[in-house]
Amino acid sequence: MPTQSTIPVVVNGAYGKMGREVIKAIDQAPDITLVGAIGRNPELMGQDIGEVIGYKPLEVPVMNDLEATLVAAQSEGLAVMVDLSHPDSVYESVRAAIAYGVRPVVGTTGLSNAQIRDLAEFADKASIGCLIVPNFSIGVVLMQQAAQQAAQYFDHVEIIELHHNQKADAPSGTAVQTAQMLAEAQKTFNTPLVKETETIPGARGGTTPEGINIHSVRLPGLIAHQEILFGSPGQLYTLRHDTSDRASFMPGVLLCIRRVMALKSLIYGLDKVL
Numbered sequence: 001m002p003t004q005s006t007i008p009v010v011v012n013g014a015y016g017k018m019g020r021e022v023i024k025a026i027d028q029a030p031d032i033t034l035v036g037a038i039g040r041n042p043e044l045m046g047q048d049i050g051e052v053i054g055y056k057p058l059e060v061p062v063m064n065d066l067e068a069t070l071v072a073a074q075s076e077g078l079a080v081m082v083d084l085s086h087p088d089s090v091y092e093s094v095r096a097a098i099a100y101g102v103r104p105v106v107g108t109t110g111l112s113n114a115q116i117r118d119l120a121e122f123a124d125k126a127s128i129g130c131l132i133v134p135n136f137s138i139g140v141v142l143m144q145q146a147a148q149q150a151a152q153y154f155d156h157v158e159i160i161e162l163h164h165n166q167k168a169d170a171p172s173g174t175a176v177q178t179a180q181m182l183a184e185a186q187k188t189f190n191t192p193l194v195k196e197t198e199t200i201p202g203a204r205g206g207t208t209p210e211g212i213n214i215h216s217v218r219l220p221g222l223i224a225h226q227e228i229l230f231g232s233p234g235q236l237y238t239l240r241h242d243t244s245d246r247a248s249f250m251p252g253v254l255l256c257i258r259r260v261m262a263l264k265s266l267i268y269g270l271d272k273v274l
């Protein structure tokens with residue numbers, strides 16, 4: 001049970017690869033209390049989430065009714081929903097959380113720009129804080145900041161993102177966000193020097209509206225990795241970040257849970273709340 005001084009949190013996608021790490025991190029945070037765990041597998045309904053993830057009993061049952069769980073969470077005090085589920089369902093889940101007055105911290109990637117704009121409007125109208133964070137890792141924020149600096153001096157840049165092969169969306173939310181941050185340099189990247197022909201469609205990757213190519217690699221053995229390559233005549237400047245354990249995301253997740261409590265609108269990106 002949360003005490004008055006702890007933040008009640010519901011985790012959507014509770015026993016997924018990220019969700020299970022978040023459950024453990026919350027259990028170890030003295031100012032945050034897990035009050036709800038959402039999953040879809042009917043065989044796990046009602047089971048203790050701590051036991052389901054092989055951790056320890058937490059006395060929080062797995063539920064599949066998101067709305068009922070949000071209502072119950074809100075009755076414990078101003079609550080937060082951490083969403084680490086799936087691109088297909090995240091938009092509806094975040095809208096539901098805002099509608100019930102629960103602050104979303106959204107790690108799930110794959111939301112379109114139009115969906116993010118719509119959620120921003122909805123959160124604004126409801127005066128409910130919402131954080132959408134394509135990457136909870138501090139190392140990625142630092143890499144993106146270095147990339148923004150480099151974008152002032154280099155006119156050619158491509159992004160390679162590499163993830164495990166169970167990732168549902170491509171390119172990664174981090175790569176899309178990085179391209180958007182590079183675009184803030186307000187210049188034209190990658191002006192072609194020759195007429196390119198792809199003998200295998202997609203060989204040059206996907207191109208963002210900013211003209212930045214993103215290449216997505218999916219392989220078992222990977223977790224989450226990204227390279228940003230800047231080129232100019234005679235030099236290559238490479239920035240790279242590697243996630244070797246999902247524990248690296250947890251300080252960012254806990255920080256966002258704490259920060260979202262004070263917000264009244266939607267904010268996109270960990271860099272904005274550090």
Ligand SMILES: NC(=O)c1ccc[n+]([C@@H]2O[C@H](COP(=O)([O-])OP(=O)(O)OC[C@H]3O[C@@H](n4cnc5c(N)ncnc54)[C@H](OP(=O)(O)O)[C@@H]3O)[C@@H](O)[C@H]2O)c1
Binds near residue numbers: 136
């Ligand atoms: N922001 C970050 O730093 C960060 C870092 C890593 C990953 N991510 C993102 O977080 C999300 C979750 O990643 P993950 O690796 O934990 O995935 P995962 O292992 O597949 O877990 C996803 C969980 O979401 C549940 N879920 C809810 N609605 C679903 C639907 N419509 N379709 C499928 N599953 C659904 C699944 O429950 P059932 O098993 O009951 O179906 C599953 O337990 C992804 O979008 C990923 O890109 C973000």
